[in-house]
Amino acid sequence: MMVKRYVLCLGTLMCLAGAPVCAAEMLAPDALARSVTQDVLAAVKADKDLQSGNFQKALQVVEAKVLPHFDIGHMTRLAMGRNWRQATPDQQKTLISEFRTLLVRTYTAAFTQYRNQTVDYKLVKTAADDSDVTVKSVINQPGSQPIAVEYRMEKTGQDWKVYDVKIEGISLVENYRTTFSAEVQKGGIEGLIRALSEKNRTLASARASAK
Numbered sequence: 342m343m344v345k346r347y348v349l350c351l352g353t354l355m356c357l358a359g360a361p362v363c364a365a366e367m368l369a370p371d372a373l374a375r376s377v378t379q380d381v382l383a384a385v386k387a388d389k390d391l392q393s394g395n396f397q398k399a400l401q402v403v404e405a406k407v408l409p410h411f412d413i414g415h416m417t418r419l420a421m422g423r424n425w426r427q428a429t430p431d432q433q434k435t436l437i438s439e440f441r442t443l444l445v446r447t448y449t450a451a452f453t454q455y456r457n458q459t460v461d462y463k464l465v466k467t468a469a470d471d472s473d474v475t476v477k478s479v480i481n482q483p484g485s486q487p488i489a490v491e492y493r494m495e496k497t498g499q500d501w502k503v504y505d506v507k508i509e510g511i512s513l514v515e516n517y518r519t520t521f522s523a524e525v526q527k528g529g530i531e532g533l534i535r536a537l538s539e540k541n542r543t544l545a546s547a548r549a550s551a552k
Contacts, residue, residue: 370494370501371465371476386457396548400449412495412502413441419505420517428530436530439537440517446544458482472496 390398417437418425428436463477476492493505505514524533 368466369467370474370492370502371462375460375462382487396449400445403445403449408441408445410459410500410502412497412504413437413444415502415504416440416444416496416514420521422518422522424522424525424530424533427525432530432534435534436537439534442541443537443544446548447540474501 356411391402414437417433417440417494420440421436423426423435459481461479461481465474465476467474473493473495476494478492479489480488480490482488489509491507492503493507494501494503496502507513521533528535
């Protein structure tokens with residue numbers, strides 16, 4: 342159930358990242374989330390390919406419009422916790438790459454699960470020098486209970502990027518940290534890399550056999 346909720350909520354977050362905003366016009370993180378979500382949800386409603394479950398088109402959208410708005414490196418370091426320092430620079434690069442692939446392949450399916458959800462955002466009070474904020478929202482689902490979602494965002498240069506998502510108080514990064522820690526205990530850093538690589542191959546094979 343929690344995995345499905347992460348899929349849904351990250352799919353909604355994908356809509357947040359759907360359009361570029363000039364640095365000169367940079368909005369507060371909650372205002373950006375609200376305005377872009379509205380625009381992209383309207384586009385998804387009008388796109389028959391996404392509605393019919395076109396995985397390749399959804400994958401293209403994720404790669405082009407979503408991933409640039411995530412700080413995957415920061416997410417990987419947080420998910421690794423203290424184990425991050427055990428990894429060599431080459432292993433760290435591989436971990437970031439495998440984790441990125443895992444997120445893409447796991448949550449691209451979220452686009453095909455859109456079913457007229459709407460999103461309400463709460464106002465975030467920020468100061469000019471703030472660099473880390475939490476954007477709170479509620480996803481309203483027809484026929485189901487609403488889901489409380491928090492997006493942890495940090496300012497990197499002139500951009501706001503997401504480095505964690507909390508679904509009803511449960512952190513995506515902390516969930517992965519538990520899994521990663523267990524794999525490191527079993528097989529070290531190389532064991533975790535092998536596990537991530539195998540998971541990504543499994544996901545890719547499942548997608549290929551579903552065609």
